[in-house]
Amino acid sequence: MRLKVATFNIHHGQGTDGKTDIERIAQDIRKMDVDVIALQEVDRFHPRSRIQDQLRRLGRSLEMKTAFSPSINLKLTQYGIGILTRHPIISKQITYLKGVTERRSILVVRLQLGDEGKVITVVNTHLGLLERERARQFPVLLKLLGQLEQPAFLLGDFNMNAVHPLMQQLAPNWRKAQLKKAVPTIYYGGEIDHVYTNVETVKQTAYVMKTDSSDHHAVVADLSW
Numbered sequence: 001m002r003l004k005v006a007t008f009n010i011h012h013g014q015g016t017d018g019k020t021d022i023e024r025i026a027q028d029i030r031k032m033d034v035d036v037i038a039l040q041e042v043d044r045f046h047p048r049s050r051i052q053d054q055l056r057r058l059g060r061s062l063e064m065k066t067a068f069s070p071s072i073n074l075k076l077t078q079y080g081i082g083i084l085t086r087h088p089i090i091s092k093q094i095t096y097l098k099g100v101t102e103r104r105s106i107l108v109v110r111l112q113l114g115d116e117g118k119v120i121t122v123v124n125t126h127l128g129l130l131e132r133e134r135a136r137q138f139p140v141l142l143k144l145l146g147q148l149e150q151p152a153f154l155l156g157d158f159n160m161n162a163v164h165p166l167m168q169q170l171a172p173n174w175r176k177a178q179l180k181k182a183v184p185t186i187y188y189g190g191e192i193d194h195v196y197t198n199v200e201t202v203k204q205t206a207y208v209m210k211t212d213s214s215d216h217h218a219v220v221a222d223l224s225w
Helices: 022-032 054-062 131-145
Strands: 002-009 036-044 065-074 077-085 089-097 104-113 118-126 152-157 193-197 203-209 218-224
Touching: 002 022, 002 118, 002 152, 002 193, 022 054, 022 203, 022 218, 036 054, 036 065, 036 118, 036 152, 054 065, 054 077, 065 089, 065 104, 077 104, 077 118, 089 131, 104 131, 118 131, 193 218
Parallel strands: 002 036, 118 152
Antiparallel strands: 002 218, 036 077, 065 077, 089 104, 104 118, 152 193, 203 218
């Protein structure tokens, strides 16, 4: 089996030039040609992004199915994480994570691959900026991951590099898709956006797709198992 996935913190569509343009995000995702992509920092009806439902607009533009988790609810305005997929969504689950600066969440979707009914699980998360937030949030994530069957994929912005002691707790059950070339995933430096899987991959190719449409770059992984 083969799956091409990506994770991308879109910074509500605000690029390094300070302009907010969700269509630039759509163009970048189109270039990736992925089956599934996990997005972080997605706006829904927020004044700073022209009162748009960003995930729905991306889904329509890219002809992909959508699942959204509103980490923050401010009446009509929402802000959180989402998943775009070419495959049918069987189920969706949201787990909220307490934070000091803001609430975060974990979004889990089960997808059907092909006509044979094979099912995979995709997990998307965006952990807190502060160390004490992540120390509180990570055990919740670990407990959830421990309940998942194979094959499953963990994508997101963890605000930590892969050698951080918390991230090391994912081993040995979860394996990181190693980048072909060690480059930053955020414009000011550091590799904090990652792709993991709980299956032994036969072949994997992972790389960073640089972009100016956000303050993060996308991490793309082509996996077969």
